[in-house]
Amino acid sequence: MTSSTAPPLTLLTLPAEVFESVLPFLSKHDLAQCVHVSQAWSKAFVPHLWRNLGIRSRGQLKQFLTSETQKALVKNAKFVRALYITYKKLYQLFLPSRQTLIDEPGVCRMDVFAIGLFTNLRTLELLHLRHPGDNLDLSIFALVRQNPSLRRLRIDVKMDPKALLSLITKYVPKLQDLDLSVTWRGDVKVLLENLPEYLRIVRLRDVHHEAPGNTGEASRVEPGVGSRTMKRHHVLESFSIGGDLAGQDEDVLLPFLESCSRNLKSFGGKWSVRLFHNARIASALSDLGIFYKEMSRYSLPRDASDADVAKTISLNPNSTSIDLYLRHVGPLAAAAIVDNCERLEVLNIMDCGEREPLGSHLQAVLSKATRLRTLQAHWLLRDGKISATDILSSEWATTSLEHVDFKIDVPRVNDDTLSSNIEAIQSSRETQRQVLRRFGQQRNLRRLIIGGMAYSPASNVFGYQRNCLEMTLESGLDELVNLKNLEVLDIHHMDHRVGVPELEWMNQNLPNLQHLIGMGDNITPPSPEVRQWLQTHQPRFWR
Numbered sequence: 001m002t003s004s005t006a007p008p009l010t011l012l013t014l015p016a017e018v019f020e021s022v023l024p025f026l027s028k029h030d031l032a033q034c035v036h037v038s039q040a041w042s043k044a045f046v047p048h049l050w051r052n053l054g055i056r057s058r059g060q061l062k063q064f065l066t067s068e069t070q071k072a073l074v075k076n077a078k079f080v081r082a083l084y085i086t087y088k089k090l091y092q093l094f095l096p097s098r099q100t101l102i103d104e105p106g107v108c109r110m111d112v113f114a115i116g117l118f119t120n121l122r123t124l125e126l127l128h129l130r131h132p133g134d135n136l137d138l139s140i141f142a143l144v145r146q147n148p149s150l151r152r153l154r155i156d157v158k159m160d161p162k163a164l165l166s167l168i169t170k171y172v173p174k175l176q177d178l179d180l181s182v183t184w185r186g187d188v189k190v191l192l193e194n195l196p197e198y199l200r201i202v203r204l205r206d207v208h209h210e211a212p213g214n215t216g217e218a219s220r221v222e223p224g225v226g227s228r229t230m231k232r233h234h235v236l237e238s239f240s241i242g243g244d245l246a247g248q249d250e251d252v253l254l255p256f257l258e259s260c261s262r263n264l265k266s267f268g269g270k271w272s273v274r275l276f277h278n279a280r281i282a283s284a285l286s287d288l289g290i291f292y293k294e295m296s297r298y299s300l301p302r303d304a305s306d307a308d309v310a311k312t313i314s315l316n317p318n319s320t321s322i323d324l325y326l327r328h329v330g331p332l333a334a335a336a337i338v339d340n341c342e343r344l345e346v347l348n349i350m351d352c353g354e355r356e357p358l359g360s361h362l363q364a365v366l367s368k369a370t371r372l373r374t375l376q377a378h379w380l381l382r383d384g385k386i387s388a389t390d391i392l393s394s395e396w397a398t399t400s401l402e403h404v405d406f407k408i409d410v411p412r413v414n415d416d417t418l419s420s421n422i423e424a425i426q427s428s429r430e431t432q433r434q435v436l437r438r439f440g441q442q443r444n445l446r447r448l449i450i451g452g453m454a455y456s457p458a459s460n461v462f463g464y465q466r467n468c469l470e471m472t473l474e475s476g477l478d479e480l481v482n483l484k485n486l487e488v489l490d491i492h493h494m495d496h497r498v499g500v501p502e503l504e505w506m507n508q509n510l511p512n513l514q515h516l517i518g519m520g521d522n523i524t525p526p527s528p529e530v531r532q533w534l535q536t537h538q539p540r541f542w543r
Contacts, residue, residue, distance in 0.1 A: 003180050055114040077117035084125045091126075094118065095139040098145065114231040115143035121147040125154040128181070137163050145171045154179035161186030169194045185210055188245060192256040197231045200238070203269070207243040209252060234261040240269030250280055257284040264288050282315040291318035294346075306330030313340055321346040325376070334361035341369040348376040359390035363475040368389075372398040373444075388431050405449040408435060412467050412495075432469050433476030440479040448483075449490040451518050464523045468494040476481060477502055492518030500533050507538060516541040 085094055119137035120231045126140060127262065137159050138190050144150065155164070161184060168178060178199055184191075188209040195202060239260075245252050253275065268291045275281045276292035294318060300309060310332035313322065317340040322331070329349045337347070338361050347365065362377055370403065377386065387409045412428050439448060450469060471477055471491055472493055480486070488505075493499070498519065506513055519526060519534065519541055526534075 068543050071242045073222075073386070078120060080118055080499060081121060082123035083118055083121055084127065086127045092265055093135060094143075095136065096142040098139060099141075103123065108421075112491075113139070116143055119146050121150055121354050123152040124150055125152075125179075126157045128156040141167055148172070149174055150175035151175065153178070154181060156181035158182055159441055161191075165191060165194060165484075169196060173198075175199060179203040179205075180207075181205045183243075185300060187247075188210060189252045189255075192252065193230050193231065195231065197233060198235060199233070202236065202239050204241045205269070206376075207241060207245075209244065209246040211246065211248065214360055229380070230255050230259045233259050234263060236260055236264050237490050238266040239264060240267070241272055242269040249278055253281055254284055257281070257288065260288060260302070262289050263437055264290065266290070276316055277312055279315055286318075292316040293319055294321040294323070296323040306332045310335040310336040313337060316340075318343050319422075320344060320371075326351075331357065331358065331361070337361070338364045338368065341365045341372075343371060344369045345371050346374040347372065348374070355362070359386055360393075362386060363390050363393050366393045366396045366398065368397055370397045371400065373400050374403040375401060376403070386433050392431075395499040396438065398445055401454060403447040403449075404439070404445065407452050407465060408450055408469060409467050410435065410469055412470070429470070429475040433479060435469065436476040436479040443482050444485060445483050447488040447490075448486060449488070449520075451490045451492040451494045451496075453493045464493055464495055466495045468496065471496045471498050472502055473505060477505060484512060485512055486510050487512050488515045488517065489513060490515075490517040492521040493516070495523045498530075499527070500529050503530070503533055503538070503541070514540065529536045 019347075026416040039364050057331075061460065083094065085091055088257065094117065098113055124144065136157060140155070140159065142164060144153065145165055148171070148488075151174060153168070153175055159167075159182065164180075164184070165186070168175070173196075175196065176199060178195075178201065180203065183206045184204070185208040188204075188207050189211075191204075191207070233256075241253075267285060267288075273292065276285070282292075296313065300312060306328065309324070309328075309384060310331070313319070313333060313336035319340070320343050322337060322344065323346065325348050337344075339350070341347070344365070347369070366372070366375075388411075391408065410428060410432055413424045439445065452465070453463060469475065469491075471494075489510075501518075506516065516538070519530070
């Protein structure tokens with residue numbers, strides 16, 4: 001198309017719905033080129049060119065503030081559906097202009113706002129002002145009121161709580177997504193009581209509850225807004241809250257949660273993890289089918305006791321992830337994990353504090369947690385090892401393990417008595433074979449970490465683990481033949497016996513193995529034959 005007057009054939013033959021469905025996939029540059037090609041195309045392309053208006057850099061701001069661009073804005077503002085205001089100069093340009101009417105000098109003064117550029121917005125984001133300057137409450141109020149079709153509203157500009165509450169409860173009848181990124185200080189309970197029933201997403205990033213008895217003015221709102229009758233929020237799908245509820249968590253949140261339905265699928269927000277530690281709130285969320293799915297050590301007080309950790313786990317029985325790395329795991333916490341492990345996918349209990357003999361608890365988890373994918377228990381047990389008896393005492397429920405990290409204690413015969421203890425050697429290797437067979441059944445396994453320094457109570461030091469898996473073909477290495485997805489095998493700081501036959505077997509049967517960690521980290525240095533094989537065939541195994 002080269003003519004500036006001839007109408008394009010596509011506009012004459014394609015249904016408007018089909019043509020318009022293509023436009024959102026074009027960049028603004030392409031849309032602009034189409035506008036320049038043909039005047040007839042302008043009516044279709046210009047609305048999409050102006051649909052999202054936002055300035056992301058100071059360079060764009062400088063260009064936008066030119067007189068030519070501002071003329072284009074005035075002409076095309078009716079097409080803008082999404083407006084993002086990020087700079088102070090844009091606030092001054094985009095907000096409705098404020099006028100003061102004086103009917104009789106010295107008698108009556110009235111502030112009114114002219115109709116602004118934007119009256120057809122669906123999305124409005126008012127981002128943080130580093131240098132606020134003038135009070136913008138009334139101007140923002142006017143902009144929102146002039147856009148009754150708003151679907152999403154984000155406010156990160158400090159406003160009076162009363163004005164803000166009045167705005168979102170009275171003047172945005174089609175709003176679905178509310179994001180108050182601004183630090184808001186007022187009666188949070190009143191705010192929640194009056195949230196519109198048609199909202200689907202609510203984000204309260206940093207609220208600070210100031211009850212009426214403490215502030216006097218904070219909880220007052222316009223007549224008709226401050227009703228204590230809780231609205232029903234049956235369409236609400238996602239709710240997040242952060243900040244400080246001044247110790248009134250239950251009083252503020254329980255009535256609100258009772259007003260929600262199981263349509264609420266997501267509950268959270270920064271610092272909101274404490275709410276899942278409250279028994280009544282956790283119970284209310286449980287009734288809605290919402291659980292704290294990823295419990296971590298960061299969500300627990302530093303001085304939490306074994307009983308405190310156990311209570312937190314019990315209050316959130318449907319967690320899919322428990323990460324207590326560097327957190328003491330006592331018998332009460334371990335028992336709570338066992339009781340609530342059916343949904344667990346990730347368990348990290350690599351405790352480095354006072355260790356307890358919790359092998360039976362771990363075994364119980366493995367016999368119940370059918371969904372378990374990651375198990376890290378490197379320092380869970382006394383002396384830092386899990387016994388072969390613990391592993392073999394019952395069948396594992398999971399077949400989905402992808403990442404395993406713990407050391408295994410297997411009785412082995414001392415080197416100086418090998419020749420006179422053939423029966424003990426065979427018994428040890430049979431036990432090792434059974435352990436490796438158990439791992440070989442986990443066909444999704446990608447990382448198998450069984451190496452690491454072992455603690456010796458007699459000497460009170462860490463050193464090489466001697467009572468470990470030998471990792472030889474005689475002791476059952478070939479039981480791992482089904483681990484075609486295995487990428488990492490870590491046997492460092494172990495008294496393993498991997499030689500050339502084992503390396504050749506791994507090279508042939510474990511096609512995805514990328515890292516064999518520990519070949520150079522053994523009590524006995526690798527033989528010249530092993531060194532030569534690694535340098536020739538798999539130098540990446542030499543770690």
